[in-house]
Each structure stands twice: as structure tokens, then as C-alpha cells.
Amino acid sequence: MNRINWFGLIFISPVLLMVFLFFLTPVVMTAFFSFTNMSTSTGIKGGEYLINQETIKEIKKYNIQKGTIEKLENAGYLIDEEGLKIVSKKYKEALSNEINSLYFGEKFSNRKDLERALKKLKKNKIKKTRDRKEIAEIFKESIINERFNSKSIFEENLIKLEIDQNDRDIIIKESYTGWSWTNNNFKLIYSLPSSYKFAFYTVIYVFFTLTFNVVFGLFLAISTFYLPSKTASTFRTIWFLPRILPPVLYVLMWKWFTWDTGFISQMSTYFGASPKNWMMDSPIHAWTVIVLINGFVGASFGMILFSSAIKAIPSSMLYASEVDGANRWQQIWNIIIPQLRWPIMFTTAYQTLSLLTSFEYILLATNGGPGRSTEVWALAAYHTALQNYAGNLQYGLGATYALVLVIIGIIASLFYLKFFNFKDLVTKPRIEG
Amino acid sequence: MFIFQIIDNFTNPAPGGIWPSSFTIEHWRFLWETPKTGESYIWTVTFNTFIFASTTAVMVTTLSMTSGYVLSRLDIPGRKIFLAGLIMLHAFPTISLIVAIFLTLQIMGLYNTLLGVILVKSALELPFGVWIMKGFYDTVPWEIEMAGIQDGASRFTVWRKLILPQVQPGIAALLIFSFLSGWSEFVLPLVLAPSSDVQVLSTYLSALILDDNKFDFNLFKSVGTFYAIPVIIIYIVFQKKLMNIYGGGTKG
Numbered sequence: 001m002n003r004i005n006w007f008g009l010i011f012i013s014p015v016l017l018m019v020f021l022f023f024l025t026p027v028v029m030t031a032f033f034s035f036t037n038m039s040t041s042t043g044i045k046g047g048e049y050l051i052n053q054e055t056i057k058e059i060k061k062y063n064i065q066k067g068t069i070e071k072l073e074n075a076g077y078l079i080d081e082e083g084l085k086i087v088s089k090k091y092k093e094a095l096s097n098e099i100n101s102l103y104f105g106e107k108f109s110n111r112k113d114l115e116r117a118l119k120k121l122k123k124n125k126i127k128k129t130r131d132r133k134e135i136a137e138i139f140k141e142s143i144i145n146e147r148f149n150s151k152s153i154f155e156e157n158l159i160k161l162e163i164d165q166n167d168r169d170i171i172i173k174e175s176y177t178g179w180s181w182t183n184n185n186f187k188l189i190y191s192l193p194s195s196y197k198f199a200f201y202t203v204i205y206v207f208f209t210l211t212f213n214v215v216f217g218l219f220l221a222i223s224t225f226y227l228p229s230k231t232a233s234t235f236r237t238i239w240f241l242p243r244i245l246p247p248v249l250y251v252l253m254w255k256w257f258t259w260d261t262g263f264i265s266q267m268s269t270y271f272g273a274s275p276k277n278w279m280m281d282s283p284i285h286a287w288t289v290i291v292l293i294n295g296f297v298g299a300s301f302g303m304i305l306f307s308s309a310i311k312a313i314p315s316s317m318l319y320a321s322e323v324d325g326a327n328r329w330q331q332i333w334n335i336i337i338p339q340l341r342w343p344i345m346f347t348t349a350y351q352t353l354s355l356l357t358s359f360e361y362i363l364l365a366t367n368g369g370p371g372r373s374t375e376v377w378a379l380a381a382y383h384t385a386l387q388n389y390a391g392n393l394q395y396g397l398g399a400t401y402a403l404v405l406v407i408i409g410i411i412a413s414l415f416y417l418k419f420f421n422f423k424d425l426v427t428k429p430r431i432e433g
Numbered sequence: 434m435f436i437f438q439i440i441d442n443f444t445n446p447a448p449g450g451i452w453p454s455s456f457t458i459e460h461w462r463f464l465w466e467t468p469k470t471g472e473s474y475i476w477t478v479t480f481n482t483f484i485f486a487s488t489t490a491v492m493v494t495t496l497s498m499t500s501g502y503v504l505s506r507l508d509i510p511g512r513k514i515f516l517a518g519l520i521m522l523h524a525f526p527t528i529s530l531i532v533a534i535f536l537t538l539q540i541m542g543l544y545n546t547l548l549g550v551i552l553v554k555s556a557l558e559l560p561f562g563v564w565i566m567k568g569f570y571d572t573v574p575w576e577i578e579m580a581g582i583q584d585g586a587s588r589f590t591v592w593r594k595l596i597l598p599q600v601q602p603g604i605a606a607l608l609i610f611s612f613l614s615g616w617s618e619f620v621l622p623l624v625l626a627p628s629s630d631v632q633v634l635s636t637y638l639s640a641l642i643l644d645d646n647k648f649d650f651n652l653f654k655s656v657g658t659f660y661a662i663p664v665i666i667i668y669i670v671f672q673k674k675l676m677n678i679y680g681g682g683t684k685g
Contacts, residue, residue, distance in 0.1 A: 008507040015500040022556030026533035246617035357526035405529035413521040
């Protein structure tokens with residue numbers, strides 16, 4: 001008994017591992033990322049602490065003590081190895097050595113003190129005042145533009161500069177270059193008018209594509225049902241092509257078809273119309289093409305489901321209706337369609353979910369254009385997080401967009417679970433039973 | 434409009450304008466010409482695509498083969514949860530996870546490698562594969578297995594010698610299906626492995642289309658045809674087997 005369980009667990013564990021790593025983790029991670037302000041500039045691992053001119057500008061906005069900025073900018077003068085090296089390079093090695101023997105490790109709180117000390121040099125006198133000034137500047141210590149990997153080291157340095165607690169906290173917060181926790185993404189999406197637009201486009205897109213899928217799928221299934229079986233299967237093969245072909249190629253064909261030197265334009269010039277890009281000419285054109293592109297792919301899905309459902313209708317029912325004098329139309333309307341209620345519902349539910357989140361074909365066809373008039377929600381998530389012209393990829397914000405879809409996905413698949421006849425699936429295995 | 438769509442499919446291979454005027458193989462020169470710097474060589478790309486698609490297919494099929502059996506036949510703890518999870522994942526729109534997967538791969542250091550894309554693609558394909566294989570296992574009569582157990586064979590032997598031959602059509606179909614799906618995959622390689630040495634044919638073609646410097650529909654179409662030939666051949670040869678999956682797979 002136990003052995004069998006082990007056998008089962010070993011058999012199933014690779015799948016569990018894979019699904020866990022690349023399926024469940026991303027779900028959790030989406031939620032996790034959506035509460036951060038990650039972007040290209042913050043990076044995705046931890047950040048560093050760095051004060052630069054930009055940071056100082058930000059710090060000045062706070063109510064901080066007067067001397068703080070000066071303390072940051074001017075942290076005194078220290079005779080150290082690095083400075084000595086520069087001196088020996090720029091001036092004379094002997095000078096550097098003398099400074100080293102006299103003052104190494106010494107600290108001066110301002111430049112005057114250091115200059116006075118430099119005047120005392122005996123062997124290598126610095127004649128020009130300007131040189132003295134310059135040499136003194138070399139030993140200037142400043143926290144600005146220095147990178148710190150950890151918060152504690154950074155804070156220690158600030159304490160050395162005698163910056164008080166309150167200001168220290170502000171500086172630490174402002175100088176952090178990594179990402180941090182925030183719920184701004186949600187606020188932003190909620191307040192942006194464009195996100196309502198994306199949602200609206202998504203609804204339009206799903207509605208029209210779905211209608212097209214179901215109606216056209218039905219039409220194909222019913223019409224091939226009445227054809228002789230050989231012709232029917234040829235037709236089905238042809239209609240299956242959009243699904244079989246790689247998306248990139250399939251969309252390429254559409255692009256050629258609608259291009260300004262493409263098929264429609266060439267055809268319409270025969271009738272005197274001027275050639276134009278039938279896909280990108282206006283939002284209406286773009287939407288029509290997108291609905292068609294997705295529609296044909298989806299229709300084949302509906303077609304397969306519906307035709308197998310029609311085949312399952314007992315033929316005696318159809319014969320009976322013919323004997324009773326029903327014509328084709330009545331037969332379709334009163335017998336076939338009611339029998340297809342379940343597959344139609346299934347297709348609708350399934351396709352809604354996959355259409356909501358799919359952006360592959362739109363990305364390839366219009367990339368959200370013209371303007372941003374075909375930017376659906378999923379494409380917006382993709383564009384914000386993974387590809388945009390500005391170059392700053394906002395992972396956090398993109399993840400928030402995606403999170404909305406993930407939540408919808410989870411709810412819908414739970415609903416799905418209810419929909420299915422779940423008891424059938426979990427009938428107990430018989431051997432152990 | 435519908436007829437045009439069909440025509441469109443069929444006129445694609447014909448090089449040279451809408452009405453073919455002269456025959457030329459000039460558009461196929463990408464096959465033997467060495468590319469300029471910064472572009473990838475078509476055969477490298479094809480090789481990548483092949484590796485990507487076949488590894489994914491083998492991985493998905495082997496893993497589904499084992500765990501489909503477990504879910505169909507064995508009474509393991511938590512079986513109900515697994516099944517419920519499986520259906521949920523099966524319906525779940527995987528593409529909405531792309532942002533998180535992208536970031537996860539970056540953290541794991543698998544970003545921009547073929548291995549990373551293969552792992553992700555297989556994982557996303559797995560719920561479907563397991564589902565299909567479970568369906569095939571379910572149709573195998575219990576008597577076969579019972580007889581094997583009665584005769585003293587272990588469960589593993591039963592599975593390997595008696596059950597696997599029974600589900601062979603399923604294995605073949607799944608193998609072909611996941612190969613095709615890997616071959617056509619576009620978004621995952623685009624996002625997860627954008628550099629040119631791990632490019633696959635789909636991203637190669639789309640990069641070609643987006644490149645403004647050489648805008649040549651005939652070239653695109655030749656590359657496209659080159660890309661699609663294996664798909665069409667496989668589809669025509671294995672049509673019957675594949676229909677099993679396309680029809681049955683989504684019905685549950």
C-alpha cells in the first residue's frame with residue numbers, strides 16, 4: 001500500500017515541481033510585484049544608497065536642519081592614501097611623501113586649516129596659493145556620489161557626519177535607488193483615464209470577436225454537416241489553417257492582404273479607389289481586422305466542438321422532423337440549435353477567458369495602433385512592463401495590470417470547476433479501493 | 434471575404450507580386466546567403482526553433498505520461514486537489530502571467546537562455562498535456578490492469594508493459610501537438626529570450642517584418658513559407674491524430 005503511494009508520488013512529482021515553479025510562483029509573484037515600484041531604473045534585485053545632486057534637490061523639499069546639506073556636501077578634509085596618490089601623480093612624489101610623513105590620517109574640518117598646514121611644509125614648499133588650494137581640494141571628503149551597499153554602513157557614515165536622527169531617516173529614504181513597497185500602482189490605475197479606455201476596448205474586442213466566433217463557428221459546423229462527408233472534411237481542414245499556422249505567419253498574411261500595396265488595395269484600384277492601408281487607416285479598420293483575425297482562429301475551435309456535437313444528435317430525430325415536413329431552416333432552428341446549447345455555452349465561457357487575456361495577434365497586427373486605439377488591457381500590461389518606447393519598463397505597474405487579469409482568471413476558472421461535472425472526475429481508482 | 438482569406442493562404446507561396454509574372458528564387462536567397470553582422474543566420478535560428486520545440490514536446494509528453502497515469506489510476510493523497518487544480522490551470526489564461534515569469538526568470542538567472550524558455554513553455558503546456566493523457570488513460574479498461582496485478586506484476590511493470598501500449602495514440606498525438614505548439618510559439622521567446630543567438634523562427638520573422646530597412650513582402654512570405662512548411666506537412670500527415678486532441682482536449 002505504502003509502496004504504491006510512493007510510486008505515485010515519484011511519478012507525479014516532476015509535474016508538481018514544474019507547475020509550482022512556473023505556474024503558481026508567477027501567480028503569487030504577480031501579486032507581489034504589483035505592490036512594488038519596480039522599473040528599469042530601480043532594478044529588480046535590491047538597490048544601493050547613493051546621494052547625488054538629484055537626491056539633494058529632493059531632500060531640500062523636506063523640513064530639515066540648516067547645516068545638513070552642507071555636512072553632506074562638505075565632510076571635511078582627510079589626508080589619505082587616495083589623495084596622496086593623486087598628488088604624487090599631479091605634482092611631485094617628494095611632495096606627496098612629505099605630506100604623508102607629516103599629516104597622514106589627520107583630519108581638517110575646513111580648507112583654511114589644511115592650507116595653513118600645507119604652508120608649514122619645509123622641503124617642498126608650495127609657492128603658488130592656487131596650487132595649495134588645489135592640493136587641499138584633492139583631500140576633500142564627501143559622501144556625495146559614493147555608493148553604499150547596505151543601509152547600516154550608509155547610516156554609520158551619516159552618523160559620522162553628525163547628522164541628526166530625523167534628517168538621517170529622510171536622507172536614507174531619498175537616496176535609496178532600489179525598489180520599495182507601494183500601493184501607488186493601484187491608485188494610479190484607478191485614476192488614469194486610459195485604463196478605463198483599455199477596459200472599454202477589451203470589452204468591445206471580446207464581445208465582437210466572441211460573437212463572430214460563435215456565429216461563424218456555428219455556420220461552418222451546420223453547413224459542413226449538410227455536405228457530403230469528403231467535401232466537408234476538406235472544408236474543415238481549410239478552415240483549420242488559421243489555427244494551425246504559426247501566429248506570426250498568419251498575421252503576416254493579413255498584413256499583406258490589407259497593406260497599401262496589398263491585395264485589397266490592388267483589387268480596389270480596378271474600381272477606381274485609391275490604395276490605402278486597410279488595417280491601419282482608421283481605428284474602425286483596425287478593429288475590423290483584429291476581430292476578423294481573432295475570429296477566424298476562434299471559429300475553427302467552435303467549428304470542431306459544434307460539429308462533434310451535431311454528430312451526436314440522434315439521426316432519428318432529424319429523420320422524424322423531415323417526415324413531419326420540416327424544411328432545413330426549421331430543422332436547424334428547432335432541433336440542432338437547442339441541442340447545441342451546452343457546447344455554445346462552453347465555447348462562450350472558454351473563449352471569453354482566453355480572449356480577455358490574449359494579445360498575441362493584436363501585438364503582431366497593429367501593436368495597439370493606430371494611436372493607442374486598439375490597446376486592450378492585456379496589451380497595456382505587456383507594453384507597460386515589457387516593451388515601450390520610453391525605455392523605462394515599469395514592472396510594478398505592468399504587474400498590477402496583469403494582476404487584474406490573473407484575478408479574473410482565477411475567478412473564472414473556479415467557476416469553470418463548478419461548471420464541470422467534477423464528481424465524474426474524482427471517481428475513486430478501483431485497484432486500491 | 435472568406436474566399437479571399439483562403440486565396441490568401443494559397444497564394445502565399447507564389448513569389449512575385451499579386452499576379453505572379455515571372456518565376457524567381459531570388460526571395461529564397463536568405464537560405465544560403467551569409468547574413469550581415471547583427472543578423473542571425475537562418476539555419477542557426479531554425480536549429481534553435483527545432484531544439485526548443487522538440488525538447489518542449491519530449492518534456493511535456495514524458496511528464497504527462499507519468500502523472501496522467503497517477504491521476505487516472507492511483508489513489509494518492511490529495512488526488513482531489515490535484516484534479517481540481519488541474520482543471521483550474523487548464524482553463525487559466527497563462528499569458529497573463531508573462532510579466533511575473535519574466536521577472537522570475539531574471540531573478541533565477543535563466544533570462545535570455547533557451548533553457549529558460551523551454552522550461553516555461555513546458556510548464557505552461559503541462560496542465561493541458563496531463564489532462565489529455567489522463568483522458569486517454571481513463572479509456573483503458575480496468576480489466577487489463579487487474580489481470581496484470583493478479584499475475585503478480587508490480588504497478589510499474591503494469592504501467593510500462595500493459596498500459597503504455599494502450600495509450601500510444603495519445604502519446605503520439607500529444608508529442609506532435611506540443612511540437613507544433615512549440616514551433617509556433619511567439620510571445621514567450623519574444624519576451625524571455627530576445628537576444629539574437631537564441632532567436633527562434635517566429636521572432637526572427639517578426640523582427641524581419643519590423644525592420645524598416647528592408648521592406649519586402651516577398652521576402653517575408655518566403656521566410657514565412659519556410660517557417661510553415663514543417664507545420665503544414667506534420668498537420669497533413671497526422672491530421673487524424675491531431676483532431677483527437679483539438680476536439681477532445683478542450684471538451685474535458
